Amino acid sequence: MDNHLTLLAGTPETRATLHQQLDEIFGEFIKIDSYSVDESLPDLIEKDLIIFSSHLIEQEAAHVIGERCTSITARRTINYQHIDRLFELRDNTTVLCVNDTPEMTIETIDTLEKIGMNHLNYKPYNGRSSSEEIDTAITPGEVPFIPKRIGKVVDIGVRLIDITTLIEILDHFQLKRKLGGIISSRYTSKIIELSKKISEMNQQTQTLNEHLKQVVDGVNDGIMAIDVVGKVTVFNPFMEEYTGLSASHAIGKTLPQLFKQHDLLQFLSQPQEEGRYFTINTYNVMVYRFDWEGSDSVLLIFKNTDETITMERAARKQLTKTGYIAKYHFQDIIGESEALEKTKEIAKKLARSELPVLIQGESGTGKELFASAIHNHSGQRLDPFLAVNCSALPEELLESELFGYEEGSFTGAKRGGKKGIFEQADGGTIFLDEIGDISLKLQARLLRVIQEMEIRKIGGNKNIPIQVRVIAATNKDLLRLIEEGKFREDLYHRLKVLFLQIPSLRKRKADVPRLVHQFLIENGCPDHKISPSLMNTLKDYEWYGNIRELKNTISYLITVGEGTVITERDLPNDGFFQSNLSYEADAQLSMLDQQKFIHVLAIILELNESYVSASRSKISERSQQSDFPLSVQQIRKTIKDLEEHEYVKVKRGRGGTEITEQGRSFLKY
Incomplete structure (x- = not known):
């Protein structure tokens, strides 16, 4: 094949996409090679027609182009294979x-x-934070450059070479007269494929709407939806029963046309944070109002409280009999500090999911309280909650407690065998406290249970399917245990699907007075007072034993104190308090390492804020202009150290290295 073309692109993804496009259109008539700047370029290209993917690549690859080459800088257009993703966004979305x-x-x-995609308001990103609260970003294949704060990302794929550049290629090889019609047909066929795809999506949407209607009609609650102009669009059979109105009459009407109760009408017409109790046509209902996410509609739910109370009482009664019930709710977690409130806010969001959660926190911070509250805030709150302390039992006993055993499986096994905690928690939640203390053998069994959602009893020969949410907790550094070969990495990732970090009492000292007051009440001394100077001392102390240590200290003060006012003279000596041995044992960064970290982080921050890819070579180049020059190899080692400290995040491709919030804090400090 005499006709030869070489494509030069920036990233491997762009090279692969554009190569495929050119091959689909010209593959039978033109031999095509391709290279990306981010991977490697040949030493020299001679004679070929060179296609640059952009003007930027034309500049970066100029040194490998021979004098006898002809070049074309491609004009690019939107990838028609993914353009339909933009139709999923509402009109006028910024x-x-x-x-x-x-x-x-x-x-x-x-x-x-x-090309007519005018239903959206586009704001260009220039590498700096936008003053507008924009939650959605679109990108033609450049996901690494999108700011972290963006919640929704729409990748419309690498931009393709447009028809005018394709015609230029035909002209160069003098194939326009011979192949122009064929190439045009192939290009057009791709557009037809897109039209067919959109048509299929419309059919699927119609089918989905029919299914949704069946689901809404089958729900045991009254459901009504109001569109942006205030008219009813959904009115299921339970709404008909509660209101005495037919759906055919209600749909298309406004709320004032349907309801005459002033308090109900006022509630339905304004945003609400919580539900409210109403009586409608002798029905006692709890009404909830939600903004329908992803649309301008409002969803109204009418829940029959008489039925709900009856069901919940029955479920709670059964759980109380077995003792498998979570004791704590979020309101039981005392404190109003910013750190605690943020943690509770995150925990409430985690509760909505059924995915595993790993809770990390020092001893005495209240990990079990959070696990219990997450369960009670979840959809499984009426189902069992079982907790086991993995460090409190020997390995053999813990294994039988978790998975159960068959009769006669070992000496001392009960007649009839025993159900394990996993089986007893079926449908609910199992809380594995101190997960970092279990053996590698038990870790392997636990991994299989979480992966397969089935257990096999000790001595058993059949698998028992279960459906359990796993919440695990630890005060240990599991990543360090993985490095030491003491904890399985695959189990770590299975447990840490969702993650919650519990703040130590040192990070929420503002909560100390409220905790002290609570512990006085729990000790039966609500009238006792803590002197102001003692309270200041308690607030200033580091509390390495956290809330548990504070609680023990208050119990001690009440016991040894005389009268109802407790003062500093009642404090125990220093030997009573826990020292921060683990903190003191941590190796501190050397002064040289600190200087190196600060220097490299400052360069990365400058490059990030200048919208320049922070590659190792670019960082090294900038460092040569300072009093702390570093080679590319030194930069590689430093970035690896920074990544281990979670000060930076290394992105693939041309995204380069990005400083994290933790890195910014270190640099600022």
Whole structure:
């Protein structure tokens, strides 16, 4: 094949996408090679037609182009294979448009508007935080450049080479007359594929709407939806029963046309944080109002409280009989400090899911309280909650407690065998406290249970399917245990699907007075007073034993104190308090390492804020201009150390290295 073309692109993803496009259109007539700047380039290209993916690549790859080559800088258009993703966004949504350079970002927006994608408001991202609260970003394959704060990312795929550049390629090889019609047909066929895809999506949407209607009609609650202009769009059979109105009459009407109760009408018409109790046509209902996420509609739910109370009482009664009930709720976790409130807010969000949670925190911070509260705030709150302290039992006993055993499986086994905790918790939650203390053998069994959601009793020969949410907790550094070969990495990732870090009391000292007051009540001394100077001492102390140590201290003060006012003279001596042995044992960074970290982090921050990829070579280049020059190899080692301290995050491809919030804090400090 005499005709030869070489494609030069920036990233491997761009190279692969554009190579595939050119091969699908010209593959029978033109031999195609391709390279990416981020991988490697040949030493020299001679004679070929060179296709640059952009002007930027034209500059970066100029040194490998021979004098006898002809080059074309491709004009690019939106990837028609993924353009349908933009139709999923509502009209007039403001979106952040992100590409690898500001110039390419503007070009992307211009292309989108020219092809008629005008239902969105595009804001170009220039590498700095936008003052607007934008939650959605679109990008043509440059996901690493999107800011972390963005909640929704729509990747419309690497931009393709447009038809005008394809015609230029035909002209170069003098194939336009011979192949122009064929190439045009192939290009058009891709557009037809997109139309077919959108048509199939519409059919699927229609089918889904029919299924949703069946689901809404089958729910045991009254459900009503109001659109953006205030008209009813959904009115299920239970709403008909509660209100005495037919769906055909209600749909299309406004709330004032349907309801005359002033308090109910006022509640339904305004945003609400909590539900409210009403009586409608002799029905006692709890009414909830939600903004329908992803639309401008409002969802109203009417729940029959008489039925709900009856069901909940029966469930609670059964759970109380067995003792498998979570004791604590979020309101039982005392404190109003910013650190604690943020932790409770995150925990409430985690409770909505059924995924495993790993809770990390020092001893005495209240990990079991949070596990119990998460269960009581979840959809499984009426189901069993079983807790086991993995460090409190020998390995053999813990194994039989977790998985159960068959009759006669070992000496002392009960007649008839025994159900394990996993089996007893079926449908609910199991809390594995001190998970870092179990043996590698038990870790392997636990991993299989979480993976397969089935258990096999000791001495058994059949698998028993279960459905259990696992919440694990530890005060140990599991990553360090993994490095030491004491904890399985695969189990760690199975447990840490969701994660909650419990703040130590040192990070929430503002909560000390409230905790002290609570412990006085629990000790039966609500009228006792703590002197102001003693309270200040308690607030200033580091509390390495956390809340448990504070509680013990208050019990001691009440016991040894005389009268109802407790003062500093009642404090125990220093030997009573826990020292921070683990903290003192941690190796501190040397002064040289600190200087190196600060220097490299400052360069990375500067590059990040300048919207320049923070590659190792670029960081090394900047360092040469300072009093602390570092080679690329030294930069590689330093970045690895920074990543271990979670000061930076290394992205794939051209995204480079990005400083984390923890890194910013270290640099600021």
